[in-house]
Every structure is written in C-alpha cells, then in structure tokens.
Amino acid sequence: MDEFMSRTPATKRRAAAALVLVAPLALAACSEDSAAGDDGPWEPDRDIEWIVPYSAGGGFDTYSRGIAEVMQGNHLPDGVNIVVRNTPPLPQGISSMFNADADGYTIGILPMPAAIAQQIQEPDLAQWETSEFTVLGQVDENGYVVYVPADSEYETIEDLIAADDIRAITVEQGSSSALAGLATIQALDLDAEVTYGAEGSAEVVTAALRGDADFFVYGSTDLVGFVESGDIRPLLYLGTEDQLPESFDWLDDVPTAEEAGFPDLAGAVTELRVIVAPPDLPEPVAEYLRGALADAMADEEFIAWAEEAGRPIVPRTAEETEAAIADQITQMEELVPQLSGS
Structure with a gap:
C-alpha cells in the first residue's frame, strides 16, 4: 500500500486503469470455473438432451419420457426442458452418451448389462468404457x-x-x-x-x-x-x-x-435401466443432476404415472447403482464368453 501511495499521479492512474481491466477478466475466469463445476453450485440454464439408445415406444423410451416430463416440469429451472432423442442402434446410442461434452447438458439411459456385454463382444465397435460413465441413478430393475x-x-x-x-x-x-x-x-x-x-x-x-x-x-x-x-x-x-x-x-x-x-x-441376466452422463462430469453438476433425478423419481406425479403405465419403479442412488454396475461387469466378464462359445 505504501508503495502504491508513493507513486506519481500518472503512475497511479495507469495502475488503477490496469486494475479496472484485470477485474472483469478475473470475474470472467471465476464465472467459467463455476460453470465448469470446479467450485460453487451449478444449475442448467438451457435444455438438456436425454439419449435413448433404442427406438421410440419400448421400455427404455417409455421410462425416459416419463421421468423427463416430471423432471423438467417440477425439478429443473423454469424454461429448461429435457429433449429425448432416440439414437439406435445400441452401439451408436451408448457411444453418443459416452463421448458427449461433460457439461451437464447430455444425459441418457444406459442398458445394463447390454453396455458391458457389447463392450466385451465388440471391443472395436464399442466407443465407450462402461465403468467410466458418470452414474446418476437407476429407475428400474427388470427380471x-x-x-x-x-x-x-x-x-x-x-x-x-x-x-x-x-x-x-x-x-x-x-x-x-x-x-x-x-x-x-x-x-x-x-x-x-x-x-x-x-x-x-x-x-x-x-x-x-x-x-x-x-x-x-x-x-x-x-x-x-x-x-x-x-x-x-x-x-x-x-x-x-x-x-x-x-x-x-x-x-x-x-x-x-x-x-x-x-x-x-435365476438372476443370471437382469436388466438395469441406469441414468448416466459422460465421464468426468464435474462434481457440482453431477450432484445437481443426481438430486433432480432422485426428486423426480420420488415425485407423486411420477409414481402415479408409473402405476398407470404398469412400469414399476426400482430406484437406486448413484452409489448403489455404481455397485450394481460393478457386479454386472464382473458377472458378464464370465458369462459373455460362455454364451459366445455356445
């Protein structure tokens, strides 16, 4: 401070001008860090794309649209919608989920154990690593x-x-x-x-x-x-x-x-309908989406939809889902080679 006060008026003016220029740059950098999820809370300010790796009308599509409707209506900021996009065939859909920008604006419904089975069977075709998805939760377990x-x-x-x-x-x-x-x-x-x-x-x-x-x-x-x-x-x-x-x-x-x-x-192959985002999603973004998903699945409107549609809800937290995925990866690493040789 003493050094600044001892400067000439011209020097002071140049220093002050420099501070004026630097301050907005610093604020912009902080804003970018926050948007990327490095620190502070996050919430979406534009539409979120929800990828379904199957054609419209099936179970994965039906669950996705049911959750999306309740989630965007009750648990996202006003004006933020979830746009469901069907992207068959399966390898293309899973790859598009995995390789999207990890910014919170692309999520999807991942079929397990199909994802890991395809990765094992077709390693050159599978442009993803099943264990690396950012897991948000699970909506159903289908025997x-x-x-x-x-x-x-x-x-x-x-x-x-x-x-x-x-x-x-x-x-x-x-x-x-x-x-x-x-x-x-x-x-x-x-x-x-x-x-x-x-x-x-x-x-x-x-x-x-x-x-x-x-x-x-x-x-x-x-x-x-x-x-x-x-x-x-x-x-x-x-x-x-x-x-x-x-x-x-x-x-x-x-x-x-x-x-x-x-x-x-019994239970050798059980389908899990898992909600995921691309790998390395910043933690504040993942935390927000996990919370919004959990709130949507617990919403009375979604529960009523599930009962009317005949679609049971078997929700799991992200941590529980990650454990279930790890178990299926281990199971498929043993089962898929056996089936391939049959």
Missing part, C-alpha cells in the same frame, strides 16, 4: 420372462424343453434381452434357433403372434399390456424371488427358474 403366444401348443416350460427345432426372436445381438435369451437356451438346453434384428418389444411380440417365433425372452416390465390383453403367456420367470414385481398378479402362478430346477439361471 426376464420366457413368453409364448397365447395360442401356443407349449403349455409349460417343460413342453418347450422337450420340443425340437423351435424358434426364438429378439432385438439386436448384445442387447440385454438377447443375452437373457441365449442364457436361457443354454441353461435349458433348448433346441432353438434365434432370429435377431427386431426393432423393439412390439415387433418381437408381433412376430411371435404371426407365427415367426415359438417363444421369446423379454423383461417382466416390458410387455404387461400384451399379457393382460391375453395375447401372450408367461412360462418361466428368470429373475430372483426378490425381483418379482409385487404388482404383477399374472406372475403369481409362473414358476421361477429356481423352482423349475435351474437355480443358476
């Missing part, structure tokens, strides 16, 4: 079911096991449904040929109903309407006892894999 058309000659899972030259249909290779189907075929020693490439659950059911497939394996929360309408019948539940959705009365009389004598198949 798989073996279904047949309602008029099928196969009344029980034992009938299906005893049959020759049966046909299955599913979506793309490496998807969670495809993995569950292959695990089922291997565990039950089914004489089955699989057709891949259906665009979603509705196309899988339609193909089976017109006679193009004898059975298919899909999630318990995906085809509720088709079961309740009497179009398809469940033969075997592949999840564990604690994964059985309490609200699905139609599963009450369906044997589990363990009850049918295949305990190793």
